[in-house]
Amino acid sequence: MVKVTANNIEMRFGSRLLYRFDSLSIAQQQTVHLQGDNGSGKTTLMKLFAGLQTPTSGRIQAHGFSSSPWWRRNPLLGKAVYLHQHPYLFDGSVAYNLNYVQPFCELSTQEIRQRTSSAIEMAQLGPLMQQQAASLSGGERQRLAIARAWVMRPKLLMLDEPTSNMDILSQQLVLTMISDLKTQGTGMLISSHQSCSLTSLCEQSWQIEQQQIMATDAASPIARLNQHKRELHYVTAN
Numbered sequence: 001m002v003k004v005t006a007n008n009i010e011m012r013f014g015s016r017l018l019y020r021f022d023s024l025s026i027a028q029q030q031t032v033h034l035q036g037d038n039g040s041g042k043t044t045l046m047k048l049f050a051g052l053q054t055p056t057s058g059r060i061q062a063h064g065f066s067s068s069p070w071w072r073r074n075p076l077l078g079k080a081v082y083l084h085q086h087p088y089l090f091d092g093s094v095a096y097n098l099n100y101v102q103p104f105c106e107l108s109t110q111e112i113r114q115r116t117s118s119a120i121e122m123a124q125l126g127p128l129m130q131q132q133a134a135s136l137s138g139g140e141r142q143r144l145a146i147a148r149a150w151v152m153r154p155k156l157l158m159l160d161e162p163t164s165n166m167d168i169l170s171q172q173l174v175l176t177m178i179s180d181l182k183t184q185g186t187g188m189l190i191s192s193h194q195s196c197s198l199t200s201l202c203e204q205s206w207q208i209e210q211q212q213i214m215a216t217d218a219a220s221p222i223a224r225l226n227q228h229k230r231e232l233h234y235v236t237a238n
């Protein structure tokens with residue numbers, strides 16, 4: 001079973017302390033809803049776990065993965081897949097973007113082909129396959145990025161505000177793919193201000209507050225209270 005652990009972490013930008021925590025880990029078969037106000041550091045935390053950012057102090061380590069290629073200096077890179085809220089897509093068609101990940105998959109060619117055609121169906125990308133990715137709407141971009149991740153069947157996946165641009169239909173399509181990955185054992189960290197269909201899949205909650213991160217069972221009274229407070233605040237602010 002693979003796992004990424006973060007120990008004795010302090011994260012600062014200049015003199016500003018973002019947070020400090022003793023220990024957090026994300027493993028296969030673990031689903032976590034990451035909550036916190038705007039600017040509390042959710043994206044930064046995901047980037048730390050994905051090896052895209054380095055903590056000011058402390059140690060982040062990957063366990064149980066196959067060893068990195070010799071040329072990769074940062075052993076965390078490539079372990080957990082991180083999907084930004086405005087996903088990065090390559091210049092080219094939707095088909096090009098979907099096929100781009102094939103060399104990085106630890107699956108057989110036949111399995112990749114099957115998964116690619118299933119992903120096109122599940123994300124309803126068929127009519128968009130020849131369209132330039134740059135011309136997709138925000139929700140379509142998210143659907144493509146999640147379909148691309150689904151093909152890879154990552155061991156760990158981090159979704160940063162995945163439903164922020166999506167209508168109900170897109171949310172349902174993505175829910176099917178993410179539920180399927182959960183069934184296959186992908187560990188997931190999902191950041192979202194509000195509870196949504198995806199966060200209802202999560203069994204744990206990490207709450208960023210007052211420069212600390214509190215981990216609880218998602219069904220615990222404290223996690224529910226925090227979620228309720230956040231939603232009330234969100235409704236009031238809008």
Ligand SMILES: Nc1ncnc2c1ncn2[C@@H]1O[C@H](COP(=O)(O)OP(=O)(O)OP(=O)(O)O)[C@@H](O)[C@H]1O
Nearest residue numbers: 013014018036037038039040041042043044045161
């Ligand atoms: N490279 C950087 N240099 C300086 N400050 C940064 C840097 N990256 C992020 N920050 C600041 O750190 C804070 C946390 O940013 P982050 O994007 O992690 O927050 P977030 O919780 O994901 O926010 P949101 O909910 O708005 O997406 C923000 O105040 C941001 O401006």
